[in-house]
Amino acid sequence: MLVLPQDRPLDLDENSDKVFESSAASKSKDRYNKGLKEEDEQHMQAVLKRLRDTCRNHRPNAVLVYALQTPMMLLAGSVVTFLAGICSVVFAPLAIQPVWDDKAKIAVGFSAAGGFCIIVFATSSFLIHSLFSSQPGHASKIALAGCRPVSMPRIIVVGAGIAGSVLAYWLGKHGFLVVVIERSPPGNESGQVIDVEGSAEEIVKRMGVLEQIQSNVTHEAGIRFVDEAGREFGRFPAGKSGVSKEIEIMRPALAEILLTAADSFPNVEFRNNRTVQSIHQSDSRVHVEIKERGNENLSEEEFDILVACDGLRSPTRDMILPLSQRESCVKSVNAFAAFFSIPAEPRDRPWATSYFRPGRRCAFLKPQTEKESSAYLTIAKHDQRLRDARLSRNVKLQKETMAEIFQGQGWETERIVKGMMETKNFYFEEVSQVKLEKWSQGRCVLLGDTAYCPSPLTGQGTKLAILGAYILASKLVKDIDNPAEAFEQYDKEMRPYVNKLQPIPLGGYLPKLINPDTAWGVWLLGTIISWLSWFQVWKYVPIPGNESYTLPEL
Numbered sequence: 001m002l003v004l005p006q007d008r009p010l011d012l013d014e015n016s017d018k019v020f021e022s023s024a025a026s027k028s029k030d031r032y033n034k035g036l037k038e039e040d041e042q043h044m045q046a047v048l049k050r051l052r053d054t055c056r057n058h059r060p061n062a063v064l065v066y067a068l069q070t071p072m073m074l075l076a077g078s079v080v081t082f083l084a085g086i087c088s089v090v091f092a093p094l095a096i097q098p099v100w101d102d103k104a105k106i107a108v109g110f111s112a113a114g115g116f117c118i119i120v121f122a123t124s125s126f127l128i129h130s131l132f133s134s135q136p137g138h139a140s141k142i143a144l145a146g147c148r149p150v151s152m153p154r155i156i157v158v159g160a161g162i163a164g165s166v167l168a169y170w171l172g173k174h175g176f177l178v179v180v181i182e183r184s185p186p187g188n189e190s191g192q193v194i195d196v197e198g199s200a201e202e203i204v205k206r207m208g209v210l211e212q213i214q215s216n217v218t219h220e221a222g223i224r225f226v227d228e229a230g231r232e233f234g235r236f237p238a239g240k241s242g243v244s245k246e247i248e249i250m251r252p253a254l255a256e257i258l259l260t261a262a263d264s265f266p267n268v269e270f271r272n273n274r275t276v277q278s279i280h281q282s283d284s285r286v287h288v289e290i291k292e293r294g295n296e297n298l299s300e301e302e303f304d305i306l307v308a309c310d311g312l313r314s315p316t317r318d319m320i321l322p323l324s325q326r327e328s329c330v331k332s333v334n335a336f337a338a339f340f341s342i343p344a345e346p347r348d349r350p351w352a353t354s355y356f357r358p359g360r361r362c363a364f365l366k367p368q369t370e371k372e373s374s375a376y377l378t379i380a381k382h383d384q385r386l387r388d389a390r391l392s393r394n395v396k397l398q399k400e401t402m403a404e405i406f407q408g409q410g411w412e413t414e415r416i417v418k419g420m421m422e423t424k425n426f427y428f429e430e431v432s433q434v435k436l437e438k439w440s441q442g443r444c445v446l447l448g449d450t451a452y453c454p455s456p457l458t459g460q461g462t463k464l465a466i467l468g469a470y471i472l473a474s475k476l477v478k479d480i481d482n483p484a485e486a487f488e489q490y491d492k493e494m495r496p497y498v499n500k501l502q503p504i505p506l507g508g509y510l511p512k513l514i515n516p517d518t519a520w521g522v523w524l525l526g527t528i529i530s531w532l533s534w535f536q537v538w539k540y541v542p543i544p545g546n547e548s549y550t551l552p553e554l
Contacts, residue, residue, distance in 0.1 A: 156303045159310035163448030163465035165258035170473035172265035181274040192339045192374040196247045199549040200466040221350040228410030234533030279319045281442040309447040320444045335431040336386040337378045342419025348373040355411045360515040380511035398428040440487035452498045460501040474554045
């Protein structure tokens with residue numbers, strides 16, 4: 001029997017990766033659209049299920065045999081066929097001679113033995129292959145693509161957003177068995193324009209999806225500022241203002257690109273319409289109860305590691321952290337924001353437009369597609385009506401409360417409010433940050449907004465999510481047998497970067513300074529912006545948060 005090293009995964013060269021990509025065709029939408037037959041997809045899913053079941057039952061030896069069955073059978077078949085051929089050529093002529101002597105008997109015996117070997121080999125090959133696959137090459141390709149011979153860590157990722165998909169990609173690439181659960185249905189991602197820059201840009205480039213992201217950008221030229229009559233009094237080009245970036249993409253589009261990249265690995269599984277109901281840890285396992293929408297029954301599964309990255313208001317985080325930290329870790333910045341899509345007008349492109357009103361209110365439009373624009377309504381002060389609306393989780397009430405505050409305020413506010421009341425892509429939140437002294441508990445760890453949400457005011461959420469997922473993956477790959485050490489190194493390496501990018505600019509006063517409370521303050525802000533634009537001061541001011549991080553190899 002072939003024995004592989006037990007302390008490291010199988011190494012795959014470039015050609016193996018190509019074989020792997022071919023074998024995973026049924027999970028890739030674009031490959032499926034190119035002509036993969038429906039029966040092939042069903043076959044691949046069945047084989048994949050058998051492989052996962054084998055791995056879940058901790059049968060690495062069976063998986064190894066599964067991976068090596070085709071080359072082993074080819075080798076055995078060659079030897080047996082060669083011996084049988086010798087028997088036939090050498091002894092068959094002797095067996096048909098007229099005298100039935102000892103030589104003839106020996107010849108018949110050897111010839112029969114050769115034929116028997118061929119029959120046994122053919123039958124055993126058929127039975128072994130029937131157990132795993134009806135198509136010889138596919139099973140071995142799938143097993144080799146994600147096989148870790150002895151220890152196959154099984155990790156559950158809660159949340160299929162930006163951070164979850166990036167983490168699943170890198171863990172999947174290194175042979176881990178990854179299950180990603182998401183409470184929303186497939187294709188139900190919401191959100192508005194986000195940017196990809198610095199270290200995040202380098203990471204998606206290493207994932208091979210940078211060109212795909214660049215082909216889906218919004219082509220925003222920059223940001224301009226207008227008064228109540230729509231008259232422009234200042235503008236800053238993209239990449240120069242800190243507001244409009246060079247690579248801006250709709251969040252659903254980025255999430256789909258990253259998810260598809262991760263889902264191309266056969267050892268990565270995405271499950272939608274599912275939520276975590278309870279978490280119980282032991283020294284060696286995490287026991288998770290999972291509930292599927294529409295099904296009252298709970299399924300309990302065991303994992304080696306649990307990663308929670310299901311957002312700012314993560315219910316999974318509450319199951320992991322001590323009671324004393326569950327509420328205190330979310331820090332409100334006393335601001336509220338609504339993000340939604342409205343029908344586009346030609347004047348919405350290519351510049352984003354910002355409009356300030358007294359009462360620390362701001363309306364904002366960004367180009368999205370030719371059919372839709374992204375709209376933002378923000379209030380940079382505490383308002384108990386808005387807090388009550390958030391706590392109610394009643395979307396209708398949230399829309400009505402925001403409409404009452406912005407209705408009839410000049411510029412495009414009538415159109416924006418009308419679009420808000422009609423849209424289905426609506427998100428409302430009390431702008432907050434997450435601050436924790438520790439991001440892990442036992443075999444569970446927090447990632448992205450769940451661990452260190454910086455808030456939209458910093459513009460660093462996407463970068464921290466992608467970078468955090470990459471660093472966590474690198475530590476798990478290195479120290480999977482010692483999760484505590486992996487989590488400690490993740491914290492040690494990531495926290496300085498979070499501490500640098502999470503603070504709200506200008507000592508936390510930025511929201512109030514750029515959202516005046518009085519009409520005089522709005523006039524003064526407009527005057528300052530006009531002068532900054534006229535003298536092109538943005539050419540000489542560095543953009544905060546655009547520093548790159550030295551990435552580890554993964």
